[in-house]
Amino acid sequence: xxxxxxxxxxxxxxxxxxxxxxxxxxxxxxxxxxxxxxxxxxxxxxxxxxxxxxxxxxxxxxxxxxxxxxxxxxxxxxxxxxxxxxxxxxxxxxxxxxxxxxxxxxxxxxxxxxxxxxxxxxxxxxx
Numbered sequence: 001x002x003x004x005x006x007x008x009x010x011x012x013x014x015x016x017x018x019x020x021x022x023x024x025x026x027x028x029x030x031x032x033x034x035x036x037x038x039x040x041x042x043x044x045x046x047x048x049x050x051x052x053x054x055x056x057x058x059x060x061x062x063x064x065x066x067x068x069x070x071x072x073x074x075x076x077x078x079x080x081x082x083x084x085x086x087x088x089x090x091x092x093x094x095x096x097x098x099x100x101x102x103x104x105x106x107x108x109x110x111x112x113x114x115x116x117x118x119x120x121x122x123x124x125x126x127x
Contacts, residue, residue, distance in 0.1 A: 002125050003038050004064035004077055010038040011092075014080045016058045017047035019090050024080065035059065058090065062122050066094040068103035071117035075125070078103075086111060 006012060015027040027041025031048040034040075035055040042048040051058050062070040069076035078092035082104045085091075093104040107114055 002063050008039050010040050012080050015043040017050050060090045067091040071114040073121045
């Protein structure tokens with residue numbers, strides 16, 4: 001599966017579980033798990049255990065690429081400070097022009113339509 005990885009690490013070293021708690025944190029090598037060919041880092045043993053129990057519940061959509069870019073058939077590395085939990089799924093977005101333009105603003109205007117486009121593109125990329 002296609003994934004946005006840096007040196008084999010997913011989510012730009014952020015603890016994916018921490019997004020679901022509303023306060024994203026950087027992960028720590030001391031709390032690492034491997035899933036689907038990627039290494040995930042966590043801020044705590046508790047977060048690692050949550051992930052290990054149900055990794056598919058916490059992994060970011062579209063392999064961790066920007067959701068808006070994916071709706072345009074593109075793989076773009078997002079800024080993990082721009083994110084959203086929608087329907088129990090983690091989405092990342094790109095910030096452009098020094099953070100002035102945030103792709104998340106586009107997403108929240110018509111999320112169902114854009115998610116549909118992104119889902120189709122993602123399926124093609126992983127076929």
